[in-house]
Amino acid sequence: MPSDRYTGLAAVLEVVRGSADVTQPQIVDRVGLGRSVVAQRVAELESAGLVVSDGFGPSTGGRAPRRLRLHAEAGYVLGADIATNELVVGVADLAGGILATRQQEIEVVWGPEPVVEAVTRLAGELVDEVGARRSLWSFGVGMPGPVAHDSGVRVTMPTLPDWSRHPTREQLAERFGVPVWVDNRTNLSALGERRVNPVAAASEHMVYLGGGYGIGAAVVVGGRIHRGAHGLAGAIDHMPVPGAGDVVCHCGRTGCLEAVAGRAALVRDGRLLAETRQSPALAEVLERTGRIRPVDVTEAAGRGDAAARALLHRSATLIGRSLATLVNVFDPDLVVVGGGIARARAHVLAAIREEIYRSALPAATRDLRIEPSAFDQEIAGITGAVEFALGELFSPEHLPAVLDARSGAPLAEDLPA
Known part of the structure; x- marks a missing residue:
């Protein structure tokens, strides 16, 4: 257990990270520590080069207090968002500002070796582009589907068995010489949100609808991601859905939400x-391209195609039915609709809301807000992966290693050529 x-230190740093500029008296008010203790912690963080002065705040009668900010330029973190058919890798400063990204189309069903090789290659290009070889601090990775948070190993699922046996975390840590943390990409999108x-x-209890290899949800309880005992909290894609019929899912069961409302459906x-x-x-899209993608359904609905609109409405109703179960169980005050479904929000949000209000307990929906994501979904995953890397790096559990490294040797050795 971390010491007091x-x-x-982590609490003070979190306040500084979350503010454009903050003064020491304001930190005292927010963290609930005494003035002398906060002064000591700020001095330690300044000595480590994590916090710097940035002018002065307004005076309340005495000497004007210094404004403090995170020393964002002190280092870099990497993030990777591995989606079903796309990979995005980014590099950011210590404030989470994304400096550059690389994108590549992939298929997660190819298996871990070619996908992780692509992550390694793109991340290496970004590190070279921003000159981060000697100042790289950590790496956050979002994976499709549930992940055992402590080990960073994907939870065994029949749909992607090879991933659960692959040492993704160890390979990337060895390659880049920094701590690597891995989690479900839906959880990371919720962090970014x-x-x-x-x-x-502001929500202490939230459900975030996203997607990885299927439909997923992240659950926030007490202001923190609730992962469950095995990383499966919020894994609604293989929940049986009333009214889904007997459609066979790729997991081998019938009636799963993924089988009737997910990307493949x-x-x-x-x-x-x-x-x-x-x-x-x-029909025109199929004749022209030879394939149908979820985005094609959304675009057809946007052009007024009645059949496409009906398909999206049915999917949204089934998704809302599953979210209603999470609302009953976790009693959130906010549901955020993100992931791929958010791109079709004009056609699905009302149906999701209607079904949650209809199917969930009235007491649970009395003041429940159901809102679309504030994110551009193209960058939601990578933003969350970067936030995850920073949150773990500056947590009470891992901050001691950061401070030790800052007091002497660099955090990461020069990367291999």
Whole structure:
């Protein structure tokens, strides 16, 4: 268990990280520590080069207090967002400001070796681009599907068995010489949401709808991500959904939410609408490209295609039914709709809201807010991965190693060529 000293240091640093500029008296008010203790902790963080002065705040009668900010330029962190069919890698400063990204189309079903090799290559390019070889501090990785947080290993699932046996965390740590943390990418998107969305940041109890290899949700309890005993909290994609029928899921069961409302379901059902010409817009896409993607269904609905709109409405209703279960169990005050479904918000948000209000307990929905993500979904995952890397790095558990490194040797050795 971290000592009171490191708990206090982490609390002070968290306040500084979360503020554009903050004074020492304001830190005292926010962390609940005495003035002399806060002064000591600020001095330690300044000595380590993590916090710097940035002018003066308004005086309340005496000497004007110094403004403090995180020394964002002191180092860099990497983030990677591994989605179902896309990989995004980014490099950021210590304030979480993303400096550069690389993107590549992948298929997670290829297996871990080619995907992790792509992560390594793109991350290496970014490190060289910003000159971070001697000042790289940590690496956060978002994986599709549930992850055992302590070990960073993907939870064994029948749909992607190879990933659960792959030492992703160890390979990246060895390659880049820094701590690597791995989590479910939906959890990381929720972290990013809380970082940039004031409404989400103020919520102590939140459910975030996202997606990895399927449909997933992140659950925030007491202001922190609730992962459960095995990293499976919020894994709604393989929950049986009333009214879903007997559609066979790729996990081998029937009636799973993923089988009737996920990415593969939209592709399957959208293609059927195109082939039977029930959807003229999707039929045109199929003839022109030879495939149907979820984005094609969304775009067809946006052009007024009735069949595409009906397909999205049905998916949204089934998703809302599953979210209602989480609302009943966890009693959140906020549900954020993110992930791929957020791109179709004009066609799905009302149906999700309606189904949650209809299916959840009235007491749980009395003051429940159901809102779209404040994020551009193209960067939600990578923003969350960077926030995850920084949050773990500056946590009471890991901050001692950071301070030790800052007092002597560099945190990371020069990366291999």
